[in-house]
Amino acid sequence: MNILLISGSTREGSLNKSLLDAVAEEAHNLKHQTTSLSRQLASFPLYHFELEEDAAVQNQLSLLRQQIEAADVILISSPEYNGFLSPHLHNIFTWASRRAAGKSHSVLEGKVVGLFAAAPGPFGGVRMLPRLSSFAADHGCWVHPRYVAVGNMAAKTDESGQLTCSETRQKLRNLISQTCKMAEPVQIAEPA
């Protein structure tokens, strides 16, 4: 499967970026390919309607659409900010929800999505995840009903940010493989 990785945090040293690095490693171990959302899209301006006419923003938007269209599965890891998803991630969804000219639906429609979160605190973003799940479903995504919230993330990584907790890695593998299964074409047996 082609997996698109989206971090809700764009900052250097982000815990969610570290978690997505581990997600990418585990996805490769499971024989999937991964691509990260382009760095160009980290500077996407906050959405408003008039910006849709801006040539530079149109380039960013078409890159975003291409990356989403090319993905069989999208795996997202977002920080929790006051119980909600990050403003950056919200903005990415808002831009991606805009239909391209001549299209009847957005590129998000029908995309299979798996959700992760990392936080320095003990709960790992668990208040935000069901909200993100419902938010993504409202955009037409098919969201895996379970998610992985990694609390005390700093204690589970080494000094280079590498996830060292084997139990957490097992949870990542489980959610990656189940989410990829959701994206396999449904096999309907012919009636006998």
Ligand SMILES: Cc1cc2nc3c(=O)[nH]c(=O)nc-3n(C[C@H](O)[C@H](O)[C@H](O)COP(=O)(O)O)c2cc1C
């Ligand atoms: C405005 C603000 C609100 C936050 N709210 C929460 C929260 O509700 N739950 C939580 O676990 N952490 C919260 N945090 C802490 C973030 O989880 C922490 O900054 C985290 O490292 C951000 O993710 P990142 O490392 O991927 O950038 C908040 C941080 C900020 C700055």
